[in-house]
């Protein structure tokens with residue numbers, strides 16, 4: 662669905678994306694994670710052709726972005742982080758106006774969502790709250806029934822009820838072998854709800870794209886404890902990250918092997934514990 666090869670993007674002298682490779686298969690919901698400033702918005706904008714790239718190649722639906730993109734745009738929905746367009750337009754007029762640009766437009770869906778999400782078709786966009794505006798941006802993005810839906814922190818301004826309703830709606834609409842959703846978020850509960858694949862953006866690259874369930878099943882926190890402390894953390898098979906906090910050496914490990922960890926602890930004069938981190942802890946450590 663999306664293929665990125667050696668993508669480079671800098672602002673002035675700040676390198677944001679560095680030789681980034683990424684392949685997103687069709688039929689998946691991908692949660693794009695990374696710290697503030699990691700480059701998530703930049704990456705999403707490059708994918709959609711909204712931001713010029715400095716190097717590398719991007720293909721959508723198997724077609725290089727360098728090809729003319731008229732067809733492609735009908736198959737893409739995008740919800741930007743902020744939505745400040747057309748403050749003078751009324752909600753209904755805005756949707757009708759936008760519909761004219763698309764080959765497909767599901768009017769009954771927009772009507773239902775306006776009702777469900779309590780958006781008044783007669784209200785001016787400029788008078789909507791931030792959260793209402795975000796809802797409108799979401800309605801607008803999914804009405805063309807896109808094959809690829811890209812959302813940049815779509816739920817940041819939504820209240821918990823609206824977030825839940827939105828995620829449910831999104832998953833229902835985008836279910837199907839040819840539909841793909843990529844959304845950036847800091848809210849780990851939403852990723853759990855979506856049973857998303859997690860793509861982690863760090864140091865200008867996608868470090869991995871893996872199903873959430875797999876990360877949850879395989880990653881563990883391993884804690885070695887020793888009163889005399891540690892000059893460096895023990896090195897074990899499957900080590901992803903290590904840190905030292907006083908007597909504790911805390912390791913994030915993939916598929917830890919309890920017996921060899923016990924043996925290592927005995928050799929080091931330490932005790933060892935294997936813990937299951939919460940999803941949020943996991944991301945704090947990985948990002």
Ligand SMILES: Nc1ncnc2c1ncn2[C@@H]1O[C@H](COP(=O)(O)OP(=O)(O)OP(=O)(O)O)[C@@H](O)[C@H]1O
Nearest residue numbers: 672673675677695696697698699700701702703704
């Ligand atoms: N138009 C721009 N001009 C200059 N620098 C920019 C521009 N847009 C982004 N940057 C820089 O690029 C880096 C990545 O920004 P980006 O908005 O992509 O991060 P992000 O991961 O989406 O962050 P957040 O989680 O805070 O939304 C930041 O250091 C930012 O300052």
